[in-house]
Structures are given as C-alpha cells and as structure tokens.
Amino acid sequence: MSDLRPRLAPRLKLALVIFALLAVVPPIAQAIGEPFLIVVATRMMVFAIAALSLDLILGYGAMVSFGHAAYLGFGAYAVAILSRAGINDLLLQILAAMAAAALFAVVTGAISLRTRGVYFIMITLAFGQMAFFFFVSFSALGGDDGVALRARSTVLGIPLLQTTQGLFYVTLALLVAVFAGLYRLTLSRFGRVLTGTRESALRMQAIGFRPFPYQLTAYVIAACLCAIAGVMLANQAVYVSPAYMSWHRSGEMIVMLVLGGIGSLTGAMAGALITVGLEEGLARWSEHWRLGFGLILVLVALFSPGGLTGLLRRLNLIRGGK
Template sequence: MTDLSQALAPARPRLAGRLKLALCIFALMAAVPPLAHALGEPFLIVVATRMMVFAIAALSLDLILGYGAMVSFGHAAYLGFGAYAVAVLSRAGIDDLFLHLLAGIAASAVFAALTGAISLRTRGVYFIMITLAFGQMAFFFFVSFSTLGGDDGVALTARSTVLGMPLLQGAQGMFYVTLALLVLVFAGLYRLTLSRFGRVLTGTRESALRMQAIGFRPFPYQLTAYVIAGCLCSIAGVLLANQAIYVSPAYMSWHRSGEMIVMLVLGGIGSLTGAMVGGLVTIALEEGLARYSEHWRLGFGLILVLVALFSPGGLSGLLRRLGLGRDAT
C-alpha cells in the first residue's frame, strides 16, 4: 500500500525541474526564427515547426502509454483524423483553423470512445493488436476515399485561416501558432497529470487491482484518458496538414504509430518533458541524418540502441544522470 500511496501523491520536488526544463525548451524553440534568419537558413523554421507538431503527438501518446500503461499501435489514426478534417472542411469552403481543430477533435473523440470502450476490455498484447486493427481500419477507409485522392492523398489549396486572418500562410506565422499550441497542450497535460484524475490514472498503471481495492474503477479513467489522448493527437494532425499543405493516409499508418512510440522511448516514457524532447529530437535527427545519407535509418537505429542500453530512462534520464534538469520528469 505504501507504493500505491507514493504513486497517488504528486511528487512536488520533481515539478520545479520539470517546468524549468520545459520552459528552457520553449525559449529555445522561440529563438529559432530569428536565429534561422541570422544564419540565412529559413528552412530551419519549417523543420522546427515539424518537430513541434510531432512533439504534440508524442505528448498525447505519453498520456496513455506513459501514465496509463496502454500501448496503442493505432494512435496515428488520430493524426489522420485531424489532417483529413482540414482537407474535408477546406473543400467545403470552411478555412478557419478553430473549426478545423473542432472537427478533428470531435471525430477523434467519437472514434476513440467507440474503439477504446472495446479495446480496454483487453490487456497486454491483445490490447496492442486490437488498437492496431482499429488503426488500420481507419487507414484503409481513407485509402479507399477516392474523392480525397485515395492512397495518393490530396494537396491543400491553402493553409487554414485564424479568425479570417492568413496567419499560417507564412512559415514564421505557422511556427509561432504551432509553438503556442505546444505550450497549451503541455500545460494542459501538466495540470491533468497533477490532478486527482492523473494520480488515479498513474495508480492504475502501477496496480489496477489495488486501485479497485480502494474503491476506484480503472475503466472510466482509462477510457477518458484514451479519448483525451486521441483528441490532442488530432491537433497535431491539423497542424501537420497545414505545415505540409498536403494530406495522406500515410499519416495514420501503423508505422507512424510505431515512430511515436520510438519518440517516447528516446525521450523517456512517462515523462511529459521526455515525450516533448523525444518528439523534437527524433524529427531533428531524421532531418539531419537524411542530409548525409539515404541510409539514415541505420544511424538513427544505432542511436536508439545506445540510448536504450545506457540510458533506460531516455534522454530525460540521461539529463538527470548528468545533473542537468534534475528531476525533470
């Protein structure tokens, strides 16, 4: 029972370190546009925007995987729902970013509630496989959606507008809107994980049987977290569609779900700052290594193996061992 009490109690000494590291990350990202212009490398803004998009996706997955111990191989489906919300509404003449976000979140919430209610009745490898099956069902649905390009995807005519203003049309505007949403998602998850809901979810991860013994039913908490994670991932999908000005079923394949799990392993599972770092570093490594070799995945795999062997807590664990960002989990 002592372990359960520790799991349910918010670890106050760690919170200051977590926030300091997160604030440092946000400050560094905010400095990218002026630095890119100073270096004469505006492409860095585009890369940094993509990094932040996947940081949001990694944060959403960490809620269910890191805090709820739910290994989903269909999480990328929600990335696709957000992206296709932009494509469908844009074709209908609706260009507002907030309406795109609302549509993506609504579609993801419905899909997550229905599939989660079924998936959460299983455990272990069965949960992994059923989430994979649901994710692939969504993937093949959009592959067969010929009016939106099917397997080839569809190009957008323009990016979303913000209250009628073309804030996303330029790379810098797109960057700062993405940064603002990243901050909001992190802040929301930070508060959520510290709340009673978050502590019960963490306690369920440690021991569902013990949680039931003290009067908590894990299922409603897990399903709620599952739906919230899907909705947050759809935000990343909306941003990804705008950043690429293109939508494809490839966004929601099981390979993409696997990549998001890799981001958590690299950054640190069960750590919001770790998830954010994992998303940022993974995309940065992909872009950087791809410039030097078409076999960049070999180098990336080697880095991942080294992190897994020498820093099981991911990059956030490595920072703690080095005395940097102490307790920033």
Template sequence: MSAPRLLTRPVAALALFAALAALPPVALALGDPFLVVVGGRMLVFAIAALSLDLILGYGAMVSFGHAAWLGLGAYAVGVLMRWGIDDLALQVLAALAVALPVAALTGAISLRTRGIYFIMITLAFGQMAYFFFVSLSALGGDDGMALTHRSTLAGLRLMETDEGLYYVTLAALALAFAGLWALVRSRFGRVLVGTRENALRMQAVGFRPFPFQLTAYLISAGICAVAGVFLANQALYVSPAYMSWQRSGELIVMVILGGIGNLTGAVAGAVVTIALEEGLARWSDHWRLGFGLLLVLVVLYSPGGLTGLARRLTGGRE
C-alpha cells in the same frame, strides 16, 4: 522500469520552450529559412508525442494505432477546405467531432484487453482507418489530397507564412503541455498512474480503472487529432500515410527516446527525432540504420531516455 515522476522540471521545460521560440530568429540570422519548416514539423510531432505519452507513460497503454487520430485531424482540414471552410477553430472542432466518438468506441473495446492484446487491437483499428481512407477515391485514395492554402485564424491569414504557422503551432503545443501537466498532477492523474502500477489495488480502494483509462484515451486522441490539423497545414497535403502503423511506431520511438512518462521528454524526443532524421538523411540514404543504432544505445544505457541521461549528467534526481 522505475515509476516516472508526475512532476517534470519546470526549468527544463521553460528552457526547451524558450529554445523553440528562438528558432525562427536564429534561422533568419543564419539565412536558412528551411530551419523554420523543420521546426514546424518538430512542433507538430511534439504535440502528437505528448498525447501518446499520456496513455503510454502514465497509463501503460501501448497504442500502435495512435497515428489514426493524426490522420483524422488532417482529413478534417482537407474536407472542410473543399467546402470552403478554412477557419482553424472550426477545423479543430471538426477534428475533435470526428476523433472523439471514434476514440470512445474503439477505446471502449480496446480497454477490455490488456498487454499484447491491447497493442494488437489498437493496431487493427489503426490499419482499418488507414485502408478506409485509401479506398476513398473521392478524397484522393492512396494519393491523398493537396490543399490550396493554409487555414485562417479569426479571419486573419496569420499562418500563411512559415513563421506565422510556426508560432501558432508553438502556442498550441504550449497549451497542450500546460493542460497535460495540470492533468497528470491532479487527482485524475494520480489515479491513472495508480492504475498503471496496480489496477487490482486501485479497485480495492474504490476506483474503477476503466473510466479513468477511457477518459485518458479520449483526451489523448483529441490532442493528437489537433496535431493532425497542424500537420495538414504544415505540409499543405493530406494522405492516408499519416495513419499507417509505421507512423504510430515513430510516435512511440519519440516518447521512448525522450523518456516515458515525462512530458518534457516527449517534446524533447520529438524534437531530437526530427532533427536526427534531417541531419542523418543528409549524410546517407540509409540514415534509419544509424538512427536505429542510436535508439538501441539509448534503451540499453539510458532507460529514462534523453531526460534521464540529462539528469545523470547534471547530477539531478528523477
């Protein structure tokens, strides 16, 4: 697989975000408000896919437990709601306060391994988190917990409507995208990519891979936990199912479909995946078969994902 470029095309990114910003007015014009709900799910999983692409695309760390951070962020909202705390900023801080220490511990252990062993140990940690929350009857156990209302923002109920929640989530996605864009273009990002390509060579020139990989792992976990905060608000429900290995697999599929090591591709992959789920499910209960066949075709004929296919169709360069 060719090394992904650090720079994604600004025009493509701007066009994608412009299309996302235009979705609620389009839904209103079509008289289909459900499109805003679907779009909200797209944005939430775009944030999660972005976070995974940092470690998968730029650090070659294939995590099969990444959904654990999504679940921890969601449960931070649920627990604080029970205590009467519904401020979004406090919920985000709580999600980070829980996810980052856990990520520091599990990351320090996982990064002692490589390849298939890293995949299996992250899977094990993810399933430990899943079964831990399944066993917590105080938080609903396997049934999860319902939320009475959505979070407030600076005391304002801007997120009570689907449109308000949509645009707040879009703003969070834009901030995450801009932050990661700057990060992967920085010296830190170049060292991370160099470590992915040849860790021994990076050590020979004076860089220890472990601190860079662990830092990327922490940043990735934190951003995914924030996605969990918005997922809880979008669904008004929190469940251990958010942490399952199947959910982690779905995030990996989104990154692969969009194009590994391409931030714009991660967002596009999440958008297209959710759109295909909704579209194919209307045609058949066995929509996963069609989606799987499509994914196989993308992997076989466009290893660069949707962004690679778009570049070839437009005659562009990677």
C-alpha cells in the same frame, strides 16, 4: 531564513528552456540565411504535440497503442474535408477534428480497454489499420495518393498561417497550451488515479476507484490532442495522405517516447524534437540515414533505458517533476 517562494519542478524548468529556444528559431534562421530551419522546427513541434498525447496513455496509463497515428490522420483529413466545404477557419477545423477523434476513440477505446497486454496492442493496431484503409479507399480525397490543400487555414479570418513564421508561432502556442494542460492534468486527482492504475489496477479497485472510466477518458483526451497535431501537420505540409495514420507512424511516435523518456511530458516533447531533428539531419548526410538512427536507438535502449530524462536523472541534472 529559507526561501519560501515556490520553486518550479526541474523538468518544468527544462520545458520552459525548450520553449524559449524554440521561440528564437525564426530570427536566428533568418539571420544565418537558413529559413528552411523554420519549416523543420515547425514539423518538430507538430510531432511533439502528438508525442505528448501518446505519453498520456502510454507513459501514465501504460496503454501501448499502435493505432494512435489514426488520430493524426483524422486531424489532417478534417482540414482537407472542411476546406473543400469552404470552412477554412483553423479553430473550427480543430473542433471538428477533435470531435471525430473523440467519437472514434470512445467506440474503439471502450472495446480495446477490455483487453490487456499484447491483446490491447493488437486490437489498437487493428482499429488503426481499419481507419488507414478507409482513407486509402476514399477516392474523393485522392485515395492512396492523398490530396494537396488549396491553401492553409485562417485564424478567425486572418491568414496567420500563410507565412512560415506565422505557422511556426501558432504551432508553438498550441504546443505550449497542450503541454500546460497535460502538466496540470497529470498533477490532478485524475492523473494520480491514472498513474496508480498503471502501477496496480487491482490496488486502485481496492481503494474504491474503477480504472476503466479513467483509462477511457485519458484515451479520448489523447486522441483529441493527437488530432490537433494532425490539423497542424496538414497545414505545415499543405498536403494530406493516409500515410499519416499508418502503424509505422504510431511506431515512430513510440520511438520518440523511448528516446525522450516514457512517463515524462518534458521527455516526450524533447524526444519528438530530437527524433525529427535527427531524421532531417541524417537524411541530409546519407540516404541510408535509417541505419544511423537505428544504431542511436539501440545505444539508448542499452545504456539509457530511461531515455534523455533518464540520462539527466543519472547525472543529477533533474529530479522528480513531470
């Protein structure tokens, strides 16, 4: 008799394995006497959240945004501004960051989505740079030099983030929540329409769907999720800088998707973890680590255009799924 029990998609199984491995990083790091690994892993997860948000619009909506890092900055500066006002609760800071990101995304997205191709890329870059230079000129928060936070945020009044392990597990919980939410979203009718628009907007219009509302909604959702990553990045570094929202940072997030596999949530997450891990590892090995990282990226582009997930698919280790 065949097994009638529901089976997990292979890529979802891979995601669960990644979460399990991340969960055991703190005890392993403490056991081997390398607590700094917890800090590195936390930073990896922060950018995994940002990469997941970008994959929603780039991988599923074919919207190549070079201004996506602006929302990382909105999240970080929400922490800095609210903490100065005496609001240190993480949940309130996340809500404020998401509101600011959503407002900026609605306005800029409504304009940007009226363009296509390279014009969309350039207009998102322009809006991102506008946000970047606004905070560079924001002298009350340090301008180009940025500003250090007095302390990390609290969670419902509890100082969970004050320890590296507490910050690590809160970040992991947010990563799991973001992944689960996007996984369900991409499997829903909304996700299917968004993916169909990526394949052919004209065809989706022919069957009765207007692509613009779906694309704009996805754009706003991605902005809000990236703002969450910004909130956690500010808490991880205990420092906020306009550099978080430069176009170079947007390019780095696109690189994460290329390494992991565009259009795969698991690949986006894995790509971010690998990218930050490689940066940290290569930087310890040589001050010219960018040369080695660039070579790795070229090899991936030449021999595995689908990134890590493309390689696993060719090896028949994964099939389908998200």
